Amino acid sequence: MSNPCQSCGACCSAFRVDFHPVELAGGAFAWGAGVPRELTVPVTAQLVRMAGTDASPPRCVALAGAVGVAVACRIYAERPSPCREFEVEHAACARARKRHGLPPLAPQD
Numbered sequence: 001m002s003n004p005c006q007s008c009g010a011c012c013s014a015f016r017v018d019f020h021p022v023e024l025a026g027g028a029f030a031w032g033a034g035v036p037r038e039l040t041v042p043v044t045a046q047l048v049r050m051a052g053t054d055a056s057p058p059r060c061v062a063l064a065g066a067v068g069v070a071v072a073c074r075i076y077a078e079r080p081s082p083c084r085e086f087e088v089e090h091a092a093c094a095r096a097r098k099r100h101g102l103p104p105l106a107p108q109d
C-alpha cells in the first residue's frame with residue numbers, strides 16, 4: 001500500500017512548524033544530523049521555526065514537489081519533532097488537506 005503522504009504534503013504547506021533549538025544540527029536532541037540551521041528561522045531563545053511555514057501561503061522550505069500530486073521532505077531523516085508527531089487521519093490532517101482542496105483520508109487510505 002502506498003503512503004498517502006507522498007501524494008499530499010498539505011500539512012507541510014498549512015501550519016507553522018516550531019520546535020526547540022536542541023533539535024538543530026549539532027543540538028543535544030537532534031535526530032540523525034539534526035535539522036539544518038539554514039532551513040530555519042529563530043523565533044525566541046527557546047524556539048526555531050521551519051522557514052516558509054509562516055509565509056502566506058505557508059510552505060516549508062524543505063518540501064519538494066507539488067502539493068496534492070507528488071511530494072517529499074528533503075530532510076526526512078532529520079525532520080523535527082512536530083513533523084514526526086503529526087498524524088495521518090488526525091483532524092489537523094483533514095484540515096490541512098481541506099485547505100488544499102483535498103478530501104479527508106479514508107481509513108483504508
Ligand code: SF4
Pocket residue numbers: 004005006008009010011012086087088089092093094096097105
Ligand atoms: S496532511 Fe495528512 S496525508 Fe497529507 S502529508 Fe500531512 S499527514 Fe500526510
Ligand code: SF4
Pocket residue numbers: 011012017050060061062063064072073074075076079080083
Ligand atoms: S521538515 Fe519536512 S515534514 Fe516537516 S514541514 Fe518541512 S517538509 Fe514537511
